[in-house]
Amino acid sequence: MTDSFFFRQIAADGAARRGELATPHGRVATPAFMPVGTQATVKGVAPDEVRKTGTEIVLANTYHLMLRPGAERVAALGGLHAFMRWPHPILTDSGGFQVMSLAQMRKVDEEAVTFRSHLDGAMVELSPERAIEVQSLLGADIAMQLDECVRLPAERAELDRAMRLSLRWAERSKRAFDGSSAGRALFAIVQGGDDASLREKSVRGLVDMQFPGYAIGGLAVGEPQEVMLKIVEIVAPMLPADRPRYLMGVGTPVDLIEAVARGIDMFDCVLPTRNGRHGLAYTRFGPINLKNARHADDQRPLDAESHHPAARDYSRAYLHHLAKANEILGAMLLSAINLAYYQQLMADMRAAIETRRFANFRAAALEQWAAGDIPAL
């Protein structure tokens, strides 16, 4: 245990911010990317290898962990950090997004969301208070309020109802969290879908409640990138400058660059690991589908200048073979390579903001990404 939670901004360049989070399990340089450790493991990457990609904080899932192995069990085993052997910061989401995307027979009322577990069919109730309790049992450095996340497109009335419910749940979450926090932090989640006025109402309500950090939820749920960025442009400037801003579930490398340009400090996304398991590599040259036959005889590495040894040492031909043969090692190597690429991108953005050349960095990175892979042999 080192610090109670705090956030400080170190530098800025336009709307882009360079900062630092302190948590009971260590500090995190922002803008930060959080790999997703859904079930208490970043899929296909051992924790020491996750660390070697440059990762300082991971995300874990309240929904999954409360169902299996169970929050009380994890607490009895010493908490999530010890359980998954990740002694560094952990953020847990509240389960709202997974209830929307995974659970069956979902019923939302004022009190709680009730759903059927996707694992064993049991009926489970998740209230704002229980979501806080679960996250405290897990020992998250940063907990998220329970919210109701609505898939887009959606009717305005539905977005309005869910946003207002999420506001009331934010208040209950805060009441449940305060006093039991031990240096940990609770973030609120801005909702309101793709409707600017609903987003503004959500922000005003949450900022009045004074949270140590604010997330933008309900995006990356099927809307075009321009809609997502428009909402970020509306919401980010309304949030207090001295609190971290977390864009949930985003995104591609280009999404990250564009969102940092608009003042976002934190991200999580399954793309680097999920796409790695399916043979897609993220590189400076854009995404490379290693299942493509053009890599079968290519002796060159993915990127000779990568900071990750696997991107330098293994040939594209071998990675192609592993992906085609569905070998576990392919998922392992590409997941780690992709996380390392994402973390290098974040480090490069942080350096660019510090030296006030973010606009140049952004233009150059987007250009190189758009130009595509170096030509095949």
Added chain:
Amino acid sequence: MTDSFFFRQIAADGAARRGELATPHGRVATPAFMPVGTQATVKGVAPDEVRKTGTEIVLANTYHLMLRPGAERVAALGGLHAFMRWPHPILTDSGGFQVMSLAQMRKVDEEAVTFRSHLDGAMVELSPERAIEVQSLLGADIAMQLDECVRLPAERAELDRAMRLSLRWAERSKRAFDGSSAGRALFAIVQGGDDASLREKSVRGLVDMQFPGYAIGGLAVGEPQEVMLKIVEIVAPMLPADRPRYLMGVGTPVDLIEAVARGIDMFDCVLPTRNGRHGLAYTRFGPINLKNARHADDQRPLDAESHHPAARDYSRAYLHHLAKANEILGAMLLSAINLAYYQQLMADMRAAIETRRFANFRAAALEQWAAGDIPAL
């Protein structure tokens, strides 16, 4: 490249032998266990992690690699050692066993075996000469003759026919191999099923041809352990003492101990990695099925005295969770833990032979294994 192939015996204790193989890619202490890298990867374990388990030599599969990615392609990419980033010794099997177990529409005649690829349905011919060519293209330190492997139980006439064909194919393999060997070695394969007189005929025929090493094939194909050990007892003493003896496809830890006691020097088996992927851990206390609910709250490691960090550092509760949740990390950790257990068992056997206390070691290991796991909390 270090040495041309040779084998020397360093010590003996009863029938058990302690020796050393030299190959173009390094030396191997025997008795040796070879993890199986079917498709140019030991499933779920990166090559540097394979090495850290104490592994000095791995096996790769001619059948799989000739079909995908293709032997000529691997050769053009610099050979199998470079392709899979395993700069240490490699033994390749000849494909005979996989043709029996995987291929469809198999037709064996004097010239070759013809079969339908399990990948794309293409008809493929594999002759003794082509099996040698493929293994030379791969760059195997130790190649195996093409044989015909028969599933047990089988009629004596069928075993006799396949054994005689394998003898003639041994001769053709040797002719194809000699002169192109560059310090590499070709091993012959004793066949004859569970019939002692056929096994004797096979041994006599092969020993007359003077191979640098001899394998016992056609076992671990469904017969009881006592049948397997009886055949080893008949065959091993008939083989020249100055050549290594390799028992193909074997086996459980108890199989290895019993076969070393009968004079075997080399083994390969998928059990440590395949069972690791299915939640089974090999330990000093016998096999432990981590999917069993009794591990769910067990904070202890698998074996606090293991040489492998993952067996010491992760709790049984976490390994149970990973196995139940089908997480890749569970397969990764248990595959590495199991290989490390196998390699430690081999190292312990080598030390016991050197100090002439193999009988004691064998009795103690079997007793501890039979006693089962340390009691649950």
